[in-house]
Amino acid sequence: xxxxxxxxxxxxxxxxxxxxxxxxxxxxxxxxxxxxxxxxxxxxxxxxxxxxxxxxxxxxxxxxxxxxxxxxxxxxxxxxxxxxxxxxxxxxxxxxxxxxxxxxxxxxxxxxxxxxxxxxxxxxxxxxxxxxxxxxxxxxxxxxxxxxxxxxxxxxxxxxxxxxxxxxxxxxxxxxxxxxxxxxxxxxxxxxxxxxxxxxxxxxxxxxxxxxxxxxxxxxxxxxxxxxxxxxxxxxxxxxxxxxxxxxxxxxxxxxxxxxxxxxxxxxxxxxxxxxxxxxxxxxxxxxxxxxxxxxxxxxxxxxxx
Ligand SMILES: [Zn+2]
Numbered sequence: 001x002x003x004x005x006x007x008x009x010x011x012x013x014x015x016x017x018x019x020x021x022x023x024x025x026x027x028x029x030x031x032x033x034x035x036x037x038x039x040x041x042x043x044x045x046x047x048x049x050x051x052x053x054x055x056x057x058x059x060x061x062x063x064x065x066x067x068x069x070x071x072x073x074x075x076x077x078x079x080x081x082x083x084x085x086x087x088x089x090x091x092x093x094x095x096x097x098x099x100x101x102x103x104x105x106x107x108x109x110x111x112x113x114x115x116x117x118x119x120x121x122x123x124x125x126x127x128x129x130x131x132x133x134x135x136x137x138x139x140x141x142x143x144x145x146x147x148x149x150x151x152x153x154x155x156x157x158x159x160x161x162x163x164x165x166x167x168x169x170x171x172x173x174x175x176x177x178x179x180x181x182x183x184x185x186x187x188x189x190x191x192x193x194x195x196x197x198x199x200x201x202x203x204x205x206x207x208x209x210x211x212x213x214x215x216x217x218x219x220x221x222x223x224x225x226x227x228x229x230x231x232x233x234x235x236x237x238x239x240x241x242x243x244x245x246x247x248x249x250x251x252x253x254x255x256x257x258x259x260x261x262x263x264x265x266x267x268x269x270x271x272x273x274x275x276x277x278x279x280x281x282x283x284x285x286x287x288x289x290x291x292x293x294x295x296x297x298x299x300x301x302x303x304x305x306x
Contacts, residue, residue: 001049001054001055001056001273001274001275001276001306002041002046002048002049002056002057002058002273002274002278002283003038003055003056003057003058003273003274003286003299004057004058004059004060004267004274004283004284004285004286005030005034005057005058005059005060005285005286005287005288005290005291006060006061006062006241006245006267006269006285006286006287006288007022007027007059007060007061007062007068007072007288008020008021008061008062008063008065008288009021009022009065009067009105010022010023010024010027010065010067010068010071010072011023011067011071012024015109015110016109017108017109017113017146018104018105018106018107018108018109018110018146019105019106019108019109020141020289022288024071024074024075026293027071027072027075027288028075028078028079029293030288030291030292030293030294031059031075031076031079031081032079033292033293034057034059034291034292035057035079035081037055037057038055038056038057039054039055039056039057040056040057040058040059040081040082041056041057041058041082042058042082042083042084042198042199043058043082043084043198043199043201043238043239043265044198046058046239046265046280046283047265047280049274049275049276049278049280049283050276050277050278050280051276058083058084059076059081059082059083059084060083060084060085060086060201060241060267060285061083061084061085061086062086062203062241062245063086063087063088063099063101063102063203063207064085064086064087064088064091064092064185064186064191064203065184065185065186066183066184066185066186066187066190068085068186069085069186069190069193069194072085073085073194073199082197082198082199083199084199084200084201084239084241085186085191085194085199085200085201086200086201086202086203086239086240086241086267087185087186087191087200087202087203087229088203088204088205088206088207088225088243089202089204089205089224089225089228089229090205090206090207091181091184091185092185092186092188092191092228092232093228094181095178095181095182096177096178096181097177097181098175098177098180098181098184099206099207100162100163100166100207101207101243102184103166103169103170103175103180104116104150104153104166104169106175106180107169107173108146108149111173113145113146113149114145116149117145117148117149117152119165119168119169120149120152120153120157120165122165122168123157123161123164123165131148131151131152131156132144132147132148134151134155134248135147135148135150135151135152137246137247137248138150138151138154138155138244138246138247138248138249139151139246141287141289141295153165154209154212154244155209155212155248159208159212188232191229191232191233192232192233194233195229195232195233195234195235196233196235198235200229200233200235200237201237201238201239201240201241201267202222202225202226202229202237202239202240202241202263203225203240203241203243204221204222204225204240204242204243205220205221205224205225205228206221207243208221208243209243209244209248209249210242210243210249210250210251210254211248211249211250211251211254215253215257218253218254218257219257219260219261222240222257222258222261222263223261223262226261226262226263236262237262237263238262238263238264238265239263239264239265239266239267240258240263240265240266240267241266241267242254242258242266242267242268242269244269245267245268245269245270245285246268246269246270247268247270249269250268255279255281255282256281258281259281263281264280265280265281265283266280266281266282266283267283267285268282268283268284268285269285269287270282270284270285271284271285271286271287271290271298271302272284272302273302273303273306286298286299
């Protein structure tokens, strides 16, 4: 059996909304606890899920954030372990660009969600009641307003509407994108260091929910990010983490395309244990909040039901 545990922001500050970081101390504690129950493996051993009787665990870090290199990699190294870091490649390639998802996290951490929802109404008519059921399934830990906002933005707006909305926010809030990029993302050199240790996978290029794109666009996302990362680290990229990763963000076609474009393992954010019959392109994953010391302990519940 294999479990995967995913991390995003690793910071000491706390925010009112949008950013839910865990501290270095909490990360260290959680990983130690996981390591006492599971054997922590690197991506070269993930194929063992289909044959081994061991209880295995892979640690993953999505989005290519600089703090994941500064804090996450340091903790991993100190404990003598491996992990996979999944950067999206557009902000690595274009240093004046910040992924909308991260701009939104930052803005939501600092502004009232009501204001953002009001601005969103300019782009889409929202029936908030019906949307909330779907939103809740995708965003387990957000309150109603926040989940609604994220769901409408990510799944109801067209790509064109999302771009206009983001541009409106950048202008109104006077955000310096190159400074923001520099503070937020790993450098090519950091990615290269992780790559040499077999710890890099792809999180696509633009970080869009793949189910919202045409299959040609999905193929382009997968191939382009793979090529960019391989040109930085000179090592073949085998693993992909589907952006967002929840049940609304991928389809069977998306998973087969990942396989067709050269990936050998794919991570969703569907919660659960991966047993011997696990599909390599559809691996389940927990969030840090679902395991020891998180907001719920879904992992322990699922281990009991096993
Ligand atoms: Zn992501």
